[in-house]
Amino acid sequence: MTSAEVLIRYFAELERLSIPYVVLHSYETLPDRVESDVDLCVAEARLADALACRDRVASEAGWLVTQTFQHEIPAFYNVLADPQNPDQYLKLDVCSHYFVRGRLFLRDTDLLHRPQRFRSFYVPCASSECLYVLVKMFLKRKDPAPFRERLSRLQALDPDRAQQLFARVFGPNAGQLRDWLARPVADWQALGRMLLARNPRTPWQIAAEWRRRFRRLAEPTGCSIAFVASNDAARSALLHAVQPLLVPHFRRQMVLRFVPQRDAAEARTAIPAPARPPRGTLMSWTKVLYYFARGWTHWLARQVPARIHSTCILFDQTFDDLLVDARQYRLQRITPAVKMLRRLLPRPDLIFVLDAPAGIIPNREPGVALQQPQRQPAILRELVGSDPRVVIIQTTAAVPEVAREVYRHVIQWLAARYRNRMAFKAPTEQTVAAQNDWPRVGRR
DSSP states (O other): OOHHHHHHHHHHHHHHTTOOEEEOSOOTTTTTOOOSOEEEEEOGGGHHHHHHHHHHHHHHHTOEEEEEEEEETTEEEEEEEOTTOTTOEEEEEEESSEEETTEEEEOHHHHTSSOEEETTEEEOOHHHHHHHHHHHHHHTTOOSGGGHHHHHHHHHHSHHHHHHHHHHHHOGGGOOHHHHHHSOGGGGHHHHHHHHHHSOOOHHHHHHHHHHHHHHHHSOOOEEEEEEOSOHHHHHHHHHHHHHHHGGGSSEEEEEEOSSOOOHHHHTSOOOOOSSOOOOHHHHHHHHHHHHHHHHHHIIIIIHHHHHTTEEEEEEEOTTHHHHOGGGGTOOSOHHHHHHHGGGSOOOSEEEEEEOGGGEEEOSSTTOEEEOOOOOHHHHHHHHTTOTTEEEEEOOSOHHHHHHHHHHHHHHHHHHHHHHHHHTSOHHHHHHTTGGGSOOOOOO
16 A cells, blocks of 8 residues: 555545544645655644544554654654555654644644645645744744745735734734735844744643653654674675665664774775784773773763664664674684673664575675675574574575565564553553643633
């Protein structure tokens, strides 16, 4: 099932349940072409029902919910995906009131006023869309020039209500919206200052924003993935093939090579054994302790914040590489130390061990094979052990096919994490979880 078909089903389910909604912007190509996030506003009282519809539609389509997180007080970012086809996914940003950084700017009643039918779904009326675009333009710090013509056209379609909303959101002293639209865009900076001054954070908004942030800390939506292999070129080739497949499911990506730091060009090629002799035993153990300490400090300083901000962390090298090929790092007699210390380091969420029978690992191009030196096969098998996070990947196929298999494992893991987190909520809480995340919004 395609992304367009799943989106049409979602709209139909919202209408079947009489859930008021509008697609806020960038709807001109919908539902035939889904080119970006689909931003929806639904009535505050039905937000939890709209999120439940998301799960039901995904299940009926054979899709999985891979991500959902609360990025504003009443706004949830969701990713739905076909586990068999990386090209088919849907990103839904569902909100009720329009909050940015804990400030309320537009209520659901403002955005859902007299929704207009557009093809098979609903969009805001002209005045609602005008104010939404204007407010978002300032809050996202975008250049006003490209929006001027559109704002003028929307304001002209419903000037009275557009002015009413403008005065309430920007303040009664802001003047006339039509006059501002006629002025040079360089003068509009004053409107941005009026917008923030008119809409300060209230005490309950501050409390709700801190609760939201605490939940993001408690349930990070990022993921760490490591690739372990005895062939560096094959591992890097697979990592680069997997990266674009995982882009829709995370806000950003981070590729880490635990040590030593190499430039990108060198990391994409096989790394030969160093010509210089290995260090002495004492210096080798000292380096292992240094790598261990560095692993912890990097995890605390960079990886934990990245996971909170929905980052996919991909490890091109890990501490386990010291076991796979110690000579690459000019180390010797370090196996006992590495085996002990690796258990004390934070482990990735998923570890893919690349296994190539008969010594073959496919190279970057489809159908081209790279001979794999059989270094430390026993160590690779030992790393697998009984750890449920470890997945053995047979790399006899071409790189794109292997990358799709890795993609399927990651998607299944993300969906399982989402289900496990929902399972912690009591059945009655699952239906009203979203509604309990913020106080009711009163009128100003």
